[in-house]
Amino acid sequence: MTTMDVVQLSRLQFGLTAMYHFLFVPLTLGLAVLLGIMESVYVMTGRExxxxxxxxxxxxFGINFAMGVATGITMEFQFGMNWAYYSHYVGDVFGAPLAIEGLMAFFLExxxxxxxxxxxxxxxxxxxLAVTWLVALGSNLSALWILIANGWMQHPVGARFNPDTMRMEVTDFMAVIFNPVAQAKFVHTVSAGYVTGAVFVLSISAFYLLRGRHVELAKRSMTVAASFGLAAALSVVVLGDESGYTAGENQKMKIAAIEAMWDTEPAPASFTLFGLPNxxxxxxxxxxxxxxxxGLIATRSISTEVPGINQLAAHAQVRIRSGLLAYAAVERLRADRTDALARADLAAHGDDLGYALLLKKIRxxxxxxxDAEVEQAAWSTVPQVSPLFWxxxxxxxxxxxxxxxxxxxFYLASRRRLLASPAFLRVALWVLPLPWIAAELGWYVAEVGRQPWVIEGVLPTFLAVSSLSAGNVLTTxxxxxxxxxxxxxxxxxLMIKAIRLGPGLSEPDRAPSPIAVPVAAE
Structure with a gap:
């Protein structure tokens, strides 16, 4: 077994904790809005x-919220523990949205x-009812500010490298907030959370209907979940198209890797429905x-090319050579902060400085x-294609x-045929894990797709870690x-216990003949 270094262990640790935390985030987002809808119906109708x-x-929702808080706190501590240079280099930019998230959203929620x-x-x-909707608002605001921070990592706008402090600093906070990548990620992620909440309510309601328990409550919950979930699922596809477009504009290598497109095709490019990337x-x-x-998804045109991996790797070599001029200018400014020519060179080539830093993994x-090392560094900008593709x-x-x-x-609920459709109820029960699988895969594509960058085009991941030993990281x-x-x-x-106990009603709505359900589903 190959020994893992600090970078690999730190990435693994953050990846595991982030994806574990994201088990709770989508359900929190979805259930919060569903609670608001159900209580709104209660206030309007007065029905108990x-x-x-x-x-x-x-x-x-409360059980899930508590677990989300417990797992989210440890993630933020990792920025200081495992990613100290990252926090130093971009803390001026990245820290602001996270601070606002805590003050505006988390405390509200x-x-x-x-x-x-x-x-x-x-x-x-x-x-x-106002309290319930404020909880939902807090959940969505929390997601907004976190995704603004994450979106900046994917598309770093509104900031520049300051040679006097040797850090990235904010130049336009409005550009950071209204970053198109961040906004597209927010609406897409939140919609995916709504789908998760709707599937959860749909599945647990199906369980009750199959067992003939709490039938009236389950039917009403299922009707709300069906209508809300249908709107959310349609939104996910539409807003996912927007995410694809913004990625096509700003993260061309990610798009090429997702599509396993090695060479640029004549516009408009084809979508690979199936293939085996090698x-x-x-x-x-x-x-x-x-x-x-x-071509239509990534460029929204029939005349704009989608560049292939080979062409993007070749372009990365050009940016590395340009970045070396910026790196030389930074070295000259270290020696003499008044060197006007060095500042001019940095201004001309500073956008490519991060590409030059890719070489530090080699020498x-x-x-x-x-030239061979420049080519090697350029090809390091290509992420793992096959996992992203699938x-x-x-x-x-x-x-x-x-x-x-x-x-x-929605059709069965509107026709009042839910109880007459046991086959659908069984399907609805067993699909419960699927939205989490889709959500985790989405985060995998978003985060692994931008490797080797911790900040796209600015800071390579291997340079962002703390000065720790591999043993320390492995222990944590x-x-x-x-x-x-x-x-x-x-x-x-706790979830299973709460579901088995049910809503605590006196069971006046028990169905006369429950439908058999496998014991494992209990």
Whole structure:
């Protein structure tokens, strides 16, 4: 077994904790809005069953929210512990959205979630409804500011390298906030969270209907989940198209790797529906293509080319050589801060400085890099193609599946045929894990797709880590795995216990003849 270095271990640790944390984020986003919808119906109709539905799904929301907080805090500490140079280099930019998230969103959500649980008999109906929607607003604002920070890592705008401080600094905070990549990621991610919440409510409601328990509550919950989920699933596809367009504009290598497109095709480029990427041979075998589709998604035109991996790697060599001029200018400014010519060279080539830093993984004295080493550094900008290729296609396939699932659920609910459709109820029960799989694959594509960059085009990942030993990182990694695994067991136990107990009704709505459901689903 090859020994892993500090960079690999730090990436693995952050990747595991981030993807584990993201198990809770989508459900929090989706359930928060569904709670608001259900309580709104209660306030408008005055029917007690909607109050009970809101309280029941609120319990599951609370369990999930607590786990999300516990796992999210450790992620932020890692920026200082494992990624100290990253925090030093871009903390002026990256830290601002995270600070605002804590002050504006997390405290809002955390404050009002207490009122949600303990204010049912202390607040008026309208006041409590406002609290519920403020919890949902807090959840969405939290996602917004975090994705603004993450979007800046994908497309660093509104900031520049300051040679006097040797750090990236904000020049236009509005550009950071309204970064098109961040905004596209926000609406797409939030919509995916809505789908997750809707599938969760749909699946648990299907479980109750199959068992003949809490039928009236389950039917109403399923109807809300079906209509809300259908709108959300359609939004995910539409907003995913927007994400594809922004990536095509700003992260061309990511798009080329996702499509396993090695050479530039005549516009408009085809979308590879199926293929077997061979990165060693730099080709894709057994391709099945859909004409024009990639060109329309990535460029929204029929005349703009989508560059291939080979051409992008060649262009990376040009940027590395330009970056070496910027690096030389920085070295001259270290010696003499008044060197006007060096400042002029840095201004002319500073956008490519990060590309020159890729050479530091190959040799320390990068100004003496050979042509072969420049080519090697250029090809390091190509991420792992095959995992990205298949992760993206599975995610997209699941997205279209959810549209079909919710469309059928909406039809059956509107025709009042849910109880008469046990086959669909069983499908709805067993699809419960799928939105999490799609969400995790989406994050994998977004984050692995921009490697080798921790900040696209600015800072390579291998330069961003702290000065730690591999043993120290491995120790904390094992500790996180044990701790998070324990939390997962507790979370699943509490969720299952709450679902088995149900909404605490006196069962006046029990169906006369429950449909058999496999014991494993309990």
């Amino acid at each position: 069953i909607w109050r009970q539905a809101t309280k029941f799904w609120g319990v599951l 955390a404050t009002f979630i207490g009122l949600f649980f303990f204010g049912w008999d202390r607040l008026s109906k309208v006041a409590h 990165q060693a041979a730099r080709r894709t075998d057994y391709e099945i293509k859909v004409p024009w589709m990639l 320390p004295d990068i100004r003496n890099a050979t 992760s993206f296609r599975i995610m997209v396939g699941l997205g279209f599946f959810f549209i079909g699932l919710f469309a059928v659920a 990694l094992v500790g996180f795995i044990v701790f998070y695994s324990t939390l997962l067991v507790v979370d699943v136990y």
